[in-house]
Amino acid sequence: MTFLADCRARxxxxxxxxxxxxxxxxxxxxxxxxxxxxxxxxxxxxxKVLTETVRRxxxxxxxxxxxxxxxxxxGLTDLGRSLLDPLDALGRWAHERGDEILQA
Numbered sequence: 001m002t003f004l005a006d007c008r009a010r011x012x013x014x015x016x017x018x019x020x021x022x023x024x025x026x027x028x029x030x031x032x033x034x035x036x037x038x039x040x041x042x043x044x045x046x047x048k049v050l051t052e053t054v055r056r057x058x059x060x061x062x063x064x065x066x067x068x069x070x071x072x073x074x075g076l077t078d079l080g081r082s083l084l085d086p087l088d089a090l091g092r093w094a095h096e097r098g099d100e101i102l103q104a
Contacts, residue, residue, distance in 0.1 A: 015060065015083070020045060020053040022087050025062065025076065029084055032066060032075035 015021055020042075027033065027041050039050055054074050057063035062080035066073045076084075094101075 015062075016090075018053070018056065020049060021057060022090075024050070024053050024057060024074075025080060025083060026087060026091075028063065028074060028076045028080070032073040034071065034073055038074070 023042055023045075024038065027038055033041070035047070035050060035054075038054075039045055039047065042050070045053075054063055054065065057080070058065055058074075061077060062083065063074050064077050066075065
């Protein structure tokens with residue numbers, strides 16, 4: 001298989017290449033969240049980085065931005081929710097094999 005710059009596999013791998021993308025997707029799994037709530041739950045993410053991440057995920061169709069009069073919330077789209085099972089599988093693998101990776 002050749003991974004061309006615009007092939008679907010590369011596009012999917014690029015979504016996981018950014019450290020914060022899967023973390024933010026996981027944090028949104030239980031419903032829409034305000035940016036301040038996301039920062040509190042995630043820990044260690046700067047406001048600017050969170051903004052860049054949700055914008056990138058929004059541009060990919062994985063996250064929606066809902067702006068009210070004085071409130072902004074981000075939530076998963078159907079496409080974003082469809083990525084949760086693969087992310088969970090990767091998380092399980094990392095939990096089970098993490099020690100081996102650290103020892104290598």
